[in-house]
Amino acid sequence: MSTGNATHKLGNPVYPIMFAIGLCHLFNDSLQAVIPAMFPVLERDMGLTFTQLGLISFVLNIVASVLQPVVGFISDKKPMPYALPLGMVSSFVGMAGLALAPQYWMILLSVIFLGFGSAIFHPEGSRVSFMAAGSKRGLSQSIYQVGGNSGQALAPLISAFILLPLGQIGAALFLIVAGVGIFLLTKISIWYKKQLEQESLAKKKKTILSSLPELTKKQVGVALTLLLIIIFARSFYVTNMTSFYIFHLKEHYNFPTEKGQLFIFIFLALGAVGTFFGGPMADRLGRKNVILLSIIVPIPFCLILPYVPLFAVVVSLILIGFFIMLSFSVTVVYAQELVPSKIGTMAGLTVGLAFGMGAIGAVVIGILMDHVGVYDTMIIVSTLPLIGLVALWLPKDRKITVQRP
Structure with missing residues (x-):
């Protein structure tokens, strides 16, 4: 399952590719972020219920979550360099439909195209990040993931400054983002293809070094299950914050939508900062230690968030966003090192599960809000991070010593 030797020669990082794929991840996830950003507009202009809004998020994320492991599994067997720009083309089509859709069912159809594009991008993008990482595996994955989380963090600003003033048609502005993404991903795909050709010519199969000890298949299965439970708890909670916490701010604190969206931005922006620091910290402190830190620290702040006065909301959002x-990025690398022969599959499974749990969470939260109210729903969701304490039973990893050539 993993190597017993902790010393291994790793290549030099390819920083231009690392940053380029991170930027494209920002583009991809900013397109996804248009969906929750549009919720206040759709509620206002189309009179949609919370359940209908949750179903939009469900369709988007379930398409991405179901297909990501499939794409990762296929690309592990046969890498597909040019799938990256093709995925962005699908997102382009979905965004055009979203901007022009006059009816609810057409919005659902448009988000299917967006979900399909995301499903293709994430496992292949993670593979490119891994290939370009060299000796900086944690840093590379953090750069890649912080791009995506930064894109998601733009959702409140997109809502406040583009969609609320312009309405649904404002989504058409993001066709420019998709177009630039197609161009950059085509360039990255050329590099990706050349790397595959070089490996083929050298007839050299890469050995993936793991920071984990030798594990049996049963131990790997248990560890992977625990990891997926952690991702479930985190994704469910974050979905609540990104898509529905705005309604709590409006109801409980009498916030206008624009002001409330700035509070959501604080949460997401600090989440992007946390994502960036998580990878390098894990390289130094260990994967499991960072996962535990990410779970234990936010729990008390999550539990008190529904009750605190306004001045404490900002502090709580900053701490929760950063640590959660x-x-x-660490859970992705941890999964890849659990099953080092399936880099794409593990990336697709972990990130895909995040989308899937977000999809289910959106529907459940929407139904809860329609039936028990916004405030009681926030109280129920505040307990979710407690589930992440199963991380205590994850196998402990060790630091990899890199031998320089």
Whole structure:
């Protein structure tokens, strides 16, 4: 399952590719972020219920979550360099439909295209990040993931400054983002293809070094299950914050939508910062230690968030956002090192599960809000991070010593 030797020669990082794929991840996830950003507009202009809004998020995320492991599994067997720009083309089509859709069912159809594009991008993008990482595996994954989380963090600003003033048609502005993404991903795909050709010519199969000890298949299965439970708890909670916490701010604190969206931005922006620092911290402190830190620290702040006065809301959002997303890139790398022969599959499974749990969470939260009210729903969701304490039973990893050539 993993190597017993902790010393291994790793290549030099390819920083231009690392940053380029991170930027494209920002583009991809900013397109996804248009969906929750549009919720206040759709509620206002189309009179949609919370359940209908939750179903939109469900369709988007379930398509991405179901297909990501499939794409990762296929690309592990046969890498597909040019799938990256093709995925962005699908997102382009979905965004065009979203901007022009006059009816609810057309919005659902548009988000299917967006979900399909995301499903293709994430496992292949993670593979490119892994290939370009060299000796900086944690840093590379953090750069890649912080791009995505930064894109998601733009959702409140998109809502406040573009969609609320312009309405649904404002989504058409993001066709420019998709177009630039197609161009950059085409360039990255050329590099990706050349790397595959070089490996083929050298007839050299890469050995993936793991920071984990030798594990049996049963131990790997248990560890992977625990990891997926952690991702479930985190994704469910974050979905609540990104898509529905705005309604709590409006109801409980009498916030206008624009002001409330700035509070959501604080949460997401600090989440992006946490994602960036999580990878390098894990390289130094260990994957499991960072995962535990990411779970234990936010719990008390999550529990008190529904009750605190306004001045404490900002502090709580900053601390929760930073720490709860500290392990985002780390869980991907941890899964890849659990099953080092399936880099794409593990990336697709972990990130895909995050989308899937977000999809289920959106529907459940929407139904709860329609039936028990916004405030009681926030109280129920505040307990979710407690589930992440199963991380205590994850196998402990060790630091990899890199032998320089």
